[in-house]
Amino acid sequence: MAATTRRQLKLGAILAGAGTDFTQWRDPDLPGDASVDIGWYIENARLAEAAKFDLVFIVDSPFITPNTAPHFLNRLEPLTLLSALAVSTSRIGLVGTLTTTYWEPYNVARLFGSLDQISHGRAGWNVVTTGLEGAARNYNQQAHLDHAVRYRRAREFVDVVQGLWDSYEDDAFPRDKSTGVFLDKSKQHALNHRGEFFSVDGPLALARSPQGQPVIFQAGDSDAGRRLGAEIADATFAGVDDLESAQAYYRDLKSRAVALGRDPASITVMPGIAPILAETDEEALALGESRNEHQSIEKKLVELGRAFNYHDFSQYPLDGPFPDVSNLTLNSYKGRAERILRGVKAGGLSLREAAERYGASRFGFVGSPETVARQIENWFLNEAADGFNIRVTSPRDFHLFRTRVVPILQQRGLFRAEYETDTLRGHLGLPVPENRWTTQRKAPSSALDAA
Template sequence: MTVQRQLHLGAILEGVGTDQHSWRDPDLPGDASVDIDWYIRNAKLAEEAKFDLVFIVDSPFITPDTAPHFLNRLEPLTLLSAVATHTSRIGLVGTLTTSYWEPYNVARQFGSLDHISRGRAGWNVVTTGLEGAAQNYGREEHFLHADRYARAQEFVDVVRGLWDSYEDDAFPRDKASGVFLDKAKQHRLDHKGDYFSVAGPLALTRSRQGQPVIFQAGDSSEGRTLDASIADGTFAAAQDFDSGRRYYADLKSRAATLGRNPDHIKVLPGLFPVLADTDEEAQRLAREQQETLDIGKLLVQLGRAFPNGDSMA
């Protein structure tokens, strides 16, 4: 039996680039990362091309050597709310860390984006590997790796619970009788866990799609287990076809072990296309890009997730 499968495409809108050289492209505006018109224009192009989503990366820590896009860029939820009003079908996925936010705020923000976009919001759940981020949020030390993932699991569970604070028909809004809310259909969460205590309810109804879509991109064992537990879609960073197949099989196996239907998780591998009129021209452009790379800046990029982040991007 032939099984029909749907190819899903997403476009990462990263302004002047999360590498160290893309910003020098003469066709790219130098202020693209803070120009909302640039994001709107490219999101509309992706929508016209039938892409499923646009994706906004983010991180909570920088140094002077950080890649250009991260040095000066718009906050994802604000950005996507603006893009939502200029698009109608494409998904809007933003990155937000579970390590330095609170579930109630996140539930409200992404729930609001889901309403503004009429059911097109997605949350890329990250735990933040940048140790320097701790000092931006009143902590002397970053969370331990295992704690970050345990916290993330509980964080997402709480957010999803808050998104279900109201049943779909909780608001009759009957002006004749004066009944705005059916109180029996509003539900407190009353969550008390290892990391969070959240009473609820959230002051926002479910959106047209019910809840925002959850994405994740962890590649450690803990990260893959979190993927398998919470994700509707994952961003895979496999460098070749065989490693991509191994990642796919491992993720689906973990999902099945956790009692989930593996088919409910979509896997989106990363692609970095070089576009030109001919293969020869594309190969030439790719070579030129490689030749202009600065090994010093590449080492800085590699060091982002390691300790002593005050000297690394």
């Protein structure tokens, strides 16, 4: 009888440069230009790799306003950045965000396929559909696609990209110099896709990497987003507020996967958190309160409004009831907006209270290294997460997490002490997917053998 593989915690490092909130860029130890400093990214990717993290994660958005958080105002493009990290690291996974709403599948297949080759099988694509309506006008469109249409397009988009990644079977290139045969032409395949949104012939001029195909991440939290995640994702970047909501998301996503005939263990759920650490719980809590106090109510209202397509909440009385936004289409970050509205209704929150709860920086786990390690263990063992994406902005917090929290997790047998594989799929415990054409080629002989 085969031995049961013990479930292992997964860790990602979100390299967020000058910060995705409005305060951390002022940290005296953080370079003000961190979001465009490739040296900063390389240094932190190598630190994460030394701590045996599974991956680094690059967030992105194709639209900004003057009130956008510092990191998003001035940042490097994810695929260019990750290609630099690919040749500056050797084991850690490399995951980047790219929207299906304003790109074409062939371009995306080529970009991530190239990153997968450059990194020898460490690439991952975070599939998003773009929430902010203003992005449309950056891509020669006057109107943002409807939420439901965006998700139908995303599903077909991923199908096309994955089909292009299978353009060559793994043994398509004999490269036999004695016979002059470079390509076995029977193992090159055009896709010839015709669908609702895309018409793509192929083939892609790129072979598969050692992990077969890049890993698919997905970050949507609406009903359509969760459905897409259950269908396509190898891992999800979950947005949750507390243990109970994390457990509910975890159960929902895994049950959706089971209903589709998938193994629930084949999807790694990784919420994003921003731990604050100090020697004692009291010191960490005080530090968190201090950071929150530095964020003005005006900034909190901006962050609250982002989920509603940057709706201007400053026009309403702060201490009045939360305004009626039923006239808004919620065609932006729909899952987040719906979660806010449910919380507002359940708590009877005023606008100020809603801004403090949903517009303030969400630091996640706060306490001593022992406390934060215990919180992580609790979420992991109680099926709220399979791992965590740790936001990296504060050098101090990241240092304490790597040097104090990770060793505790290792001592408890929750997290690896050494890498056991060289690919991102290997780190996440995912098999190499067989090329679809190879599977099809095998099918007739298998049927005959069975007969």
